[in-house]
Amino acid sequence: MANDDARHVMQAYETVRTMISPGGCAWHEVQTHESLMPFLVEETAEFVDAVERELPASEVRSELGDVLYQVLFHAAIAERDGEGYDLRSVADALNEKLIARHPHVFGDRGYMTVEELHAEWERLKEDAAGEARGSRSPLEGIPAGMPTLARAAKVVERLKRANLIEPTVGAASDLDSDAEDQLGDAMLALVSRANATGIDPDRALRRAVDRLAKLAVESK
Structure with missing residues (x-):
């Protein structure tokens, strides 16, 4: 096949x-x-x-x-x-990277849960690249050109995994069945508020993410 x-x-x-x-x-x-x-x-x-x-x-x-x-x-x-x-060569390089970054599948690390993988992910990438442990910035590799909201989510998740910020969102048990709709409505309300005050919401979020990243990394 x-x-x-x-x-x-x-x-x-x-x-x-x-x-x-x-x-x-x-x-x-x-x-x-x-x-x-x-x-x-x-x-x-x-x-x-x-x-x-x-x-x-x-x-x-x-x-x-x-x-x-x-x-x-x-x-x-x-x-x-x-x-x-x-x-x-693109396919070969991809295959090599996938194998190197998944020693729990192709090597001798043994099975790892999703939670364990989240904690280990940066170390797996360091091992694959032959880099010293702890040498990578938690935000390394996040493209500056990502859509702003997607980049914000990525930065927050990376900083949480690195224990540089505290999770601020309630646990899943605290959310009701239409939490996604409620959150979307809240975000839309913020966009409407930004428009009404002449603020570019995309730029405001970009600057907020940059401030969060700078403060979190400097406090490491």
């Missing part, structure tokens, strides 16, 4: 390589990593939307295919332009 899966992926890759080659598709031929960024973001968002709206499996499959297309497109551009990697 694995070889058959690989064959199908490589067939799609060959199709993309043909389209970006001279004499293929004029539009594809002139694209770059930078020019494709909006499409990668858009296709990812459409896949997320399909999952969250619980669309039929055929539609979710199609949207996931569009995300895969973007991966193949970038890999093909890199191969064509001699950037030092192609789809095979």
